Amino acid sequence: MLKFENVSKLYNDGFKAVDNVNFEISEGELVVLIGPSGSGKSTTMKMINRMIPHTTGTISIDGEDVTKLNAAELRRNIGYVIQQIGLFPHYTIEKNISIVPQLKGWDVQDINKRVEELLEMVGLDPHVYRNRYPKELSGGQQQRVGVARALASKPNIILMDEPFGALDPITREQLQDELISLQQKLKKTIVFVTHDMDEALKLGDRIAIMKEGKLLQIDTPEKLLHEPAYGFVEEFIGKHRIIQNPELMSVRDVMNETVLRSLPNRSPEKSLSMMRKDKKMMIVVVDENDKMMGIVSAYDLMKKMNEIKSIEEIMRSSEPYLKSSQSAKDAIVMMSTASLGIIPVLDEMNRVVGLVTRGTLLSALSSQWTEMEAE
Known part of the structure; x- marks a missing residue:
């Protein structure tokens, strides 16, 4: 073009x-x-x-x-x-x-x-x-x-x-x-x-x-x-x-284990307060068994604050997602299709164990390279 x-x-x-x-x-x-x-x-x-x-x-x-x-x-x-x-x-x-x-x-x-x-x-x-x-x-x-x-x-x-x-x-x-x-x-x-x-x-x-x-x-x-x-x-x-052998790294090595979670019936006001307190731009919606339901962004929440009663009404799909058994290479390949650049990581029971972002990918791979140089 x-x-x-x-x-x-x-x-x-x-x-x-x-x-x-x-x-x-x-x-x-x-x-x-x-x-x-x-x-x-x-x-x-x-x-x-x-x-x-x-x-x-x-x-x-x-x-x-x-x-x-x-x-x-x-x-x-x-x-x-x-x-x-x-x-x-x-x-x-x-x-x-x-x-x-x-x-x-x-x-x-x-x-x-x-x-x-x-x-x-x-x-x-x-x-x-x-x-x-x-x-x-x-x-x-x-x-x-x-x-x-x-x-x-x-x-x-x-x-x-x-x-x-x-x-x-x-x-x-x-x-x-x-x-x-x-x-x-x-x-x-x-x-x-x-x-x-x-x-x-x-x-x-x-x-x-x-x-x-x-x-x-x-x-x-x-x-x-x-x-x-x-x-x-x-x-x-x-x-x-610089990325070194990402297929040899587990997705667990490139994810952030600190995940802000909420049940779907939480009010938008309380959810936004949680985000501000934890300095997070996203909140992961889970059920009573901690199984993934969707994602809510701070942007969507602020935009619809006066129109909804619970965050369930505006949550985005959890797809694409990664299984904790997958590799960092899988995360790199999948990142281009991820909503807002975030990929949830689920265990074998579909419970949320972490989030992968471009930032966590680069940070983890950066650490790996620094360690290799030191050796």
């Missing part, structure tokens, strides 16, 4: 910001561009919507050269989310979201319906937030509006330039999880720029590592971790993250 062919960006002073880059991004794929400052990652992304014109080569969308398209129309058909959010302070939230649909000549009723749909999608009650102004929202709420605005005209491609970089760690993790959930539903083609390798590993279907304008390697997180193509890639990812 999106293709770079021998693309370079050369400035008048002779500086080559992007040097002969070649890659393709499939429809519905989330690709992360990452590298040190000055590596060309943001420039590469901004050349897609011609915010920065490329010097040589071809960038095409569905086979059409972007330089042959009207620049304004191209940008209206590509969603764009930035770190500074960029909301118009004198516009209401509703008007901020509706800007592009209005420019494209949408009917007023269709715009109103779309605004309501998007606010609900990003976890903001439209009846509460649509008439507020950006200054009345927290940073995380503003960034949610930024995501909603990028989705407003139903673009096939979305560009995200370090969108969560300025947020506190808890809000950042919440929005990362929200983006994963949205992407599972919408299957947009997303180009995401970040300087945070943990964020890249969590979000990316594939990760493109850049240095001094060159694209060194673009691969799945698992392949980058296991088969770095260059010494710089290995160093940039961090040797501690």
